[in-house]
Amino acid sequence: MTSQNGEFSDMTDETAVLWRHDDDLVTAAVGGSRIAFDVLVQRYRRRVSCVVQRFAGSPEDVEDIVQQTFMKAYIHLPRFEERSLFSTWLISIARNEALMCGGENRAGGGKRECLR
Numbered sequence: 001m002t003s004q005n006g007e008f009s010d011m012t013d014e015t016a017v018l019w020r021h022d023d024d025l026v027t028a029a030v031g032g033s034r035i036a037f038d039v040l041v042q043r044y045r046r047r048v049s050c051v052v053q054r055f056a057g058s059p060e061d062v063e064d065i066v067q068q069t070f071m072k073a074y075i076h077l078p079r080f081e082e083r084s085l086f087s088t089w090l091i092s093i094a095r096n097e098a099l100m101c102g103g104e105n106r107a108g109g110g111k112r113e114c115l116r
Contacts, residue, residue: 055098
């Protein structure tokens with residue numbers, strides 16, 4: 001259960017939040033809980049990285065795109081409508097970011113400026 005500020009009020013320690021369902025974590029993160037969003041990042045960082053590796057060239061590109069993916073997810077989290085799973089939405093962002101930054105699979109072959 002979350003308090004009005006999005007923090008987990010029924011938790012005795014931060015590790016207990018790791019067992020929360022994605023929907024609960026998204027709701028808490030939208031409400032301002034950094035812990036909840038950090039748990040989502042920890043939960044999906046490896047999967048996002050694997051998706052990005054399929055499209056990106058160098059390990060540096062992969063890390064940049066992974067960071068951009070989570071930044072974009074954080075910014076747009078209030079718009080997440082739960083018509084799909086959070087993981088599906090996040091992987092879609094990762095794939096789109098990788099295509100935009102990778103350049104090889106992008107129409108016209110140009111690269112978008114990515115974080116470095």
